[in-house]
Amino acid sequence: MSRLLRKGVSTLILAFLIAIAVLSVFTYLVLSMARATQIAVTGLRSVVEYSYKASPYSLALNETGRGREIVNLGGSDLVIDRIVVKSGDWLEVLTPQEVGCSGNVIKAGSSITCTPPPTCRAPCEFIAVINKEGVVVNIYKPLIRARTLNVTTMFLIAITFDMISPQDLVQEFNVSPSLVAKPYPNTPSIVGMESGDKLLLLPRGQESEFYNAPVYTDPGNPLPFGVAVVGYDPSWVKENRSGIKIPPRFSLLIAGPKSPGTGFNAGNKRISLAENGWRVLINNFTGYVKIWRGSQVIACSSTRPQDCSGVSLPAVGFWYYGVDQGLNLKIEFNGVASYVANFMRMSSSQSPTRETSYYPYLYIGDVDGNGINDLIFITEDVYYGSYDKIDDMWPNEPGKPNDYSDYSTQPLELKLMQIGRALGNQDGSIDGSMYSGVLLYMNILFHDNSYPDVNQLRDIDRTDWVLRVVLLDDKGYEYIVREYRYQEICNYHKSYVTDFGRDNYFVKLSQTVYIPIPGPGRYWVAVVFQDPYQSGKTNDADLTVGVELIGVTPFYR
Amino acid sequence: MRAKRVSLFRRGAGEAIAATIAFAVLSLAIAYIILGAVPRLSIAPSTASGAVLGGVEQLVVIQREMEVGSNRTIVIEVLNAGSAPVRIDAVLVTVGGTPLLVRLGSKSICNSTQPGVLVPRSSTIIICSRADYKPVGIVTQGGKVFVVNPRIEALFEKPTGIPMKTLYGGVTVTSTSSLLRLLYNKTIVYSGAINTTIPMKLLLNKSSEYVNAQLSASLVVVGLNPVNGKLNILIIGNATSGNSITVGNDAVDLSRAGALRYRLKIENFTGVIQIGSSPAGPGIYPCLINTGKSCRVTISSSEPADIIRLYTNTTTLTPQAVGLDPYIFVGDIDGDGNTETIFVTQDFTTGNSGSVNDVNKRFNRVALDSSLKPVRLILSTVNGSQYSAAVLSIRFFYWDNSIDDISDNDNRVIVRAGLLDTATGEVRYSVALSYYELCRYRHPPFSISYVTKDFMIYIPSENKEFQVFIELADPYSNTGNRNDADILIGLSYIGMSLVSR
Structure with a gap:
């Protein structure tokens, strides 16, 4: 029995050893395969997980x-x-x-x-x-692909004078503040304009802001004037454009010679116009404005249409040389207003700079009733003349006639910031590497007091410019692109009109100016005004220069 | 008994051997199964690594148009925007709308300019030699498909020019009859348009008739109708003895009927018109103005003319209102295929501030014509909610009969253009040309010099329709010797560019 057992045991041991050997080998093989698979599967899972996490993001x-x-x-x-x-x-x-x-x-x-x-x-x-x-x-990063396109409209940046006061020019057109500051006496930094005789300043107490205070000329005594500009008040123009239909309000700029005994009323004050010549600005006026010629009302504009029944010609517009005996124009107004400024002619010693600003000479309003404000620069005050006299002087002025010639010491430069802003640059500049030029459309107007018109080139024989279109670069250089000299622009106007309603001092001139841009860099386009003619028998004209609308089309390089 | 032991041993060994053999067989079988499964298991890792590969493959596919040889074909540019190298296996193309997969290769229809592996940040262009194969995507070796992705591209649209719509030009109008549809107020053609000191009546109004005439004329305008090659004619003058006109069967002794003034309009005339001694082509013939003498005009039709209208003076001595018809002419006067519309109040002479400008010297009668209503043409409409501004480009020529301009005439408005409120007829925005500007565009005696001006028009921001208009007027009748100009103004072209709001 034990021998049998011994033989069985040896077989068992042998079988066991073989089994272990075989099993070990195969276990090793399987395990290593499983491990490899697992690594691959784990790797795949983490890739899948990663892709899953990344795919929602684009x-x-x-x-x-x-x-x-x-x-x-x-x-x-x-x-x-x-x-x-x-x-x-x-x-x-x-x-x-x-x-x-x-x-x-x-x-x-x-x-x-x-x-x-x-x-x-x-x-x-x-x-x-x-x-x-x-x-x-x-x-x-999107790859930019240029594709040419047939478009149905052109790109044009429209620049309008959507502002209330000349001081808004600082913000809108980057005008230097000292050029348009209110010219109070003893203000240290006002510059821009000088006069043949006395400066136009705004003494303290001569400026009033009201809430609808009565402003009216003496009943039965319309005011004689030299020059009057009547237009729709810019704040009303803005409201009217937004669709709110409200009765119109007006803005008036009136100038005249010394007129003893005349004046008008503002608030509870009497504004006497007896001094050395006057210039008055009335804003936000609700009421009627009538222009008298002799004993007849020839023009009328009013907040209430019934005030003007029977008179078809509007008072809105320009009226020149009312004091002229052949015209005998007077202005009557009656209503309420919110701002009255009475500029007075004072000795230049009242201004530290011996200059005044452009403020009294700038009018903003809609002067032809088409819904857009006009910016008017007007140095004309009282009268006209030719090569034998000072133009802005009224020979029949009581006492010794004053010299009302006004002229620029510095030009008024309006930088068209709107162009650069519309093209994406906050500083208003045009990128010269992208744009090769701009085309400027301007609607402008001009008038002067050199009369008779046939002699104006003899009266004004020094060639000088009154309006310029310039290109400025970021290094301070100025390129003059288009210059309108007096001798060119004076041809389009008529100084003296008697046939009101049919005859015209001027109509808006449409001008197109192409401005090439030299190359890469930052550039600004500016429109510049000045009255370059001072005083004397010749070269002494006073002017009216206005801009209504500027349109700009840029051209790509 | 030995045999028993031997067999026992033999039995034990045999069992061991049998067990071993059984085990071996079993092991081999298992081994075979396991090994057979291994390839399948190893597919997973290779798939996994392929998935890994596909997972980091990032290609951007952009469609382009390129010059290949002499043709422009659509190709795709493939940019490797990822961090792994990629091999492109095939291109996905559309052939007439149906998709097709094309393997890349040197002998294939589609080829890559950078065959092989595309490393990160590099790109290749895939061009298919067949023009109808439009590549839209690629398939990588990793099995991932990338197609043209519209979100990856930003179109930078660069307009090629400024669009200008022709409102008036070419053959927009070919005759006075076709001008009628542009007129704002069509009744003025027949009455109430012009105030004249020598009123006229319509003596003859015929259509499709032969016309023959011998006339003494002071001003003749001949223009082509570019559509049919026929002529439009306007003859202005005062008739002298022997002047006659025969239209069909009607003969008129013009020396009696039109001694003070006449205006003859013929539309679509075929035949010969002779001015002086030679046949006349298109143009303006300012006989009296430039030579001081009237011209002899002879007309003979070879075919019936479409419209013949003869206006002759009435016997009225006081000014009266008449229609626009005899004062307006449409025709191509310079043969450039572009018809001009001419408004002419000029008849006879020139003058200055010391005389009345337009006079029939023979009878000493002034021939002053002035507008009661302007000639207003409606060219187009714009909506204030869509457009904020417009630029009008106008080409025209102007002439007036005043020698000393601003001394003779006030600064009245002659041309006006702008926007009308369609509903109310109110002029909302306008630009104008007044006498003081226009009188500088003309040179005495008479010549045609074209002027082109651009006007910027502001469109009110209101959701309503505005009509774009242009109007011409002669604002001068007379006040003694002043404000008595008569004019000749020709519109040649009006174009408009719009600015969208």
Whole structure:
């Protein structure tokens, strides 16, 4: 029995050993295969997981100037941890704050804008965004493809004078404030205009702001005047354009020689016009304005149409040389207003600079009733003349006739900031690397007091400009593109009119000026005015120069 | 008993061997199964690594138009925007709308300019040699498909020019009859348009008749109708003895009927018109103005003319209102295929501030014509909610009969253009040309010099329709020797560019 057992045991042991050997080998094989598979499966899973995390994010980049807008076109909100940026030749990984981003969450379908600081050197390219989970999302930068297009409309930037007061020119047209400041006496910085004799200043107490105070000429005594500009008040023009139909309000600029015994009433004050010649500005006037010729009302404009029944010619417009015996024009107004300024002719010692500003000489309002404000620069006050006398002087003035010649010491430059702003630059400049030029359409008007018109070139024989279109660059250079000299522009107007209603001092002139832009750089277009003619028998004209509308069409390079 | 032991041993060994063999067979079988499964298991890793590969493949596909040889074909540019190298296996094309997969290769219809592996940040262009194959996408070796993605492209649209719509020009109008449809107030053609000191009546009004005439004329306008090559004619003058006109069967002794003044209008005339001694082509013939003498005009039709209207003076001595018809002419006067519309109040002579400008010297009668209503043409309409401004480009010529201009005439408005409120007829915005500007565009004696001016028109921001209009007027009748100009103004072209709001 034991021998049998021994034989069975040896067989068992042998079988066991063989089994172990075989099993070991095969176990090893299977395990290693399983491990390999598992690694591959795990790797696949993490790739799948990663792709799953990354796929909802789809970012596109929109570059405008220095700004970088990142748009999330995907379906999930993206929380930015870092942004990968190419600064110069280096790739940098920066926080959203370091890159100047407006936030660190880009909601699905929305965008954030980043304005990288100058430390991020050009091209400052945004490459990718890393989110809080460590997922790298590439930013697709759209490839710009130029495609030519037949368009049905042209691109034109319309510039209008949508403002209330000459001081608004500072904000809208970057005019130097000292050129349009209110000319109170002893104001240290007002500049721009001088006069043949006394300066037009605004003494304290001669300026009133009311809430609808009565403003009226003496009943039965309309006011004789030299020059009157009657137009729709710019604040009413603005309201009217927005569709609110309200009765019209007016703005009046009236000038005249010394007129003892005359005056008008504003609030509870009497404004006497007996001094050395006067110029009055009345804003936001509700009431009627009538122009008398002799004993008849020849023109009338009113907030209430019934005030003007029987008179078809509107008072809105320009009226020159009322004091002339052949015309004998007077103005009557009765209503309420919110602002009255009585500019007075004073010795130049009352101004530290010996100059006054353009403020008294600028009128803003709609003078032809077509719904757009006109900007009028008017130095004419009282009368006309030719080569044998000072033009703006009234020979029949009581006492010794005053010299009302006014002229510029510095031109009034209106920078057309609206062009650059419409093209995307906050500083109003035009990018010379993108645009090769601009085409300017202008509707302008002109009048002067050199009369008779057939002799005006003898009276004004010194060639000088009154209106200019210039191009300015960022280094301070000024290129004169188009200059309107007196001798050219004077041809289009008629100084003296008697046949009111049929005859015209002028109609708007439409002018087109092409302005080429030299090359890369920042440029501004400016329209510049001046009255270059001072005093004397010749070369002493006073002017009316106005702009109504400017249209600008830029041309791509 | 030995045999028993031997067999026992033999039995034990045999069992061991049998067990071993069984195990071996079993093991081999298992091994075979396992090994057979291994390839399947190893597909997973290779798929996984392929998935890994596909997962990081990021290509951008953009469609372009390129010059290939002498043709412009659609190609695709493939940019590797990811961080892994990619091999492109095939191109997805559309052939007439149906998609097709084309393998890339040197002998294939579609080829890549950079065959092989596309490394990150590099790009290649795939061009298909067949013009009808439009590539739209690619398939990578990793099995991933990338197609043209519209969100990746931003179109920068660069307009090629400024669009200008021709409102008047070419053959917009070809005759006075076709001008009628542009007139704002059509009744003025027949009455109430012009105040004249020598009123006229319509003596003959015929259509489709032969016309022959011998006339003494002071001013003749001949223009082509570019559509049919026939002539439109306007003859102005005062008739002298021997002047006659025969229209069909009607003969008129013009020396009696039109001694003070006449105006003859013929539309679509075929035949010969002779001015002086030679046949006349299109043009303006200012006989009396330039030579001081009337011209002899002879007309003979070879075919019936469409319209013949003869206006002759009445016997009235006081000014009266008449229609516009004899004062308006339509025709191509310079043969450039563009018809001009001419408004002419000029008849006879010139003058200055010391005389009345337009006089029939033979009878010492002044022939002063002035507008009671302007000639207003409606050219187009614009809606204030769509457009904010317009630029009108106008080409015209102007002439008047005043020698000393501003001394003779006040600064009245002659041309006006702008916008009318369609509903109320009110002029909402206008630009104008007044006498003081226009009189500088003409040179005595008479010549045609064209002027082109651009006007910027402001369109009110109101949701209503505005009519774009131009109007011409002769505002001068007379006050003694002044304000008595008569004019000749010709419109050649009016174009409009719109600015959208």
